[in-house]
Amino acid sequence: MADTLITSEVDFDALGKQTGFLRLPHSVHQSAYGWIPVPVVVVANGDGPTILLMAGNHGDEYEGQIALSKLAQELEPAAVCGRIIILPMANFPAAQAGTRTSPIDAGNLNRSFPGNASGSPTEMIAHYIEEVLLPLCDYAVDLHSGGSSLYYPPTLFRGRGHSAKETAALEAMQLAFDLPYSWAFGGGGRGSTARTAMGAANRKGVISVMTELGGGGAVSGEILALTERGLRRVLHSLGMLPNYQPDAARGTREVSVCGPIYAYDAGVFEPFKAVGDPVAKNDVVGVVQTPDTPWRAGVEVKSPYSGMVLCKRVMAQVKRGDAIYQIAEDLV
Numbered sequence: 001m002a003d004t005l006i007t008s009e010v011d012f013d014a015l016g017k018q019t020g021f022l023r024l025p026h027s028v029h030q031s032a033y034g035w036i037p038v039p040v041v042v043v044a045n046g047d048g049p050t051i052l053l054m055a056g057n058h059g060d061e062y063e064g065q066i067a068l069s070k071l072a073q074e075l076e077p078a079a080v081c082g083r084i085i086i087l088p089m090a091n092f093p094a095a096q097a098g099t100r101t102s103p104i105d106a107g108n109l110n111r112s113f114p115g116n117a118s119g120s121p122t123e124m125i126a127h128y129i130e131e132v133l134l135p136l137c138d139y140a141v142d143l144h145s146g147g148s149s150l151y152y153p154p155t156l157f158r159g160r161g162h163s164a165k166e167t168a169a170l171e172a173m174q175l176a177f178d179l180p181y182s183w184a185f186g187g188g189g190r191g192s193t194a195r196t197a198m199g200a201a202n203r204k205g206v207i208s209v210m211t212e213l214g215g216g217g218a219v220s221g222e223i224l225a226l227t228e229r230g231l232r233r234v235l236h237s238l239g240m241l242p243n244y245q246p247d248a249a250r251g252t253r254e255v256s257v258c259g260p261i262y263a264y265d266a267g268v269f270e271p272f273k274a275v276g277d278p279v280a281k282n283d284v285v286g287v288v289q290t291p292d293t294p295w296r297a298g299v300e301v302k303s304p305y306s307g308m309v310l311c312k313r314v315m316a317q318v319k320r321g322d323a324i325y326q327i328a329e330d331l332v
């Protein structure tokens, strides 16, 4: 066991369904001997792989939090082959506050791996996931959305794999999740230096994917249904929910991200493009309007890329350095 200060109310080696909290010691003015309760559920039965299902890595991304809570309620050990570890609110203080980062330490969990056993609460959670949970796992799924500032259509992100076996496993997870879009990117592997949960999974040799599922700080019923369906399809494809009957696959559009388009001026952004729209290089994709100086013309924003809009900023106000679109091109 790694040198974590977090204690678990569930025994990851026991069979059956257990619920409880990871207790993160947090001594503060109102609670001298207190702990932060990170909810955890483990369902284990028979032979099979171990998978970590995680949401609330960013606290303002909700479809995954709901989908994993419903899964935790519905899973019965007798239906499971293997071990399913569920963390619906991984950075609990952020998820409780409904913010991307933790209100306790301003920590962005997905920029905090490999974490620190005796660091801030966010660093301690990152360390626990990387050094205690992921070494138990064969697979991991980290459910994100665009958060408060961005909107993504349901999209699966994955690495390309560093061996034929790893690539085949990642492709199988993408096929099983069956989201409308996917992006396979380079990098990763055992030597990954990424500060993300996917980087942590790569360092531990865990086959992992992440998703972007809507955003804007809202919940879409349609995307939630796709998420719940996708999780069950993934578990079934791994042999962990053998009696689940998947419906027909709907297909995934594979894209490669070209990069973001940034605002370079402050103001209110008038978008000319919606998610899914085609974009040509040098297209005017919108105008930064300045109603504080209404007699001055707005500033046009042009695309440095050709492709399609994969992701769009939700918040209207922009300042220099804000990403307003993410542009991707179809894989050929």
Ligand SMILES: [Zn+2]
Residues within 6 Å of the ligand: 057, 058, 061, 110, 144, 145, 146, 147
């Ligand atoms: Zn996120």
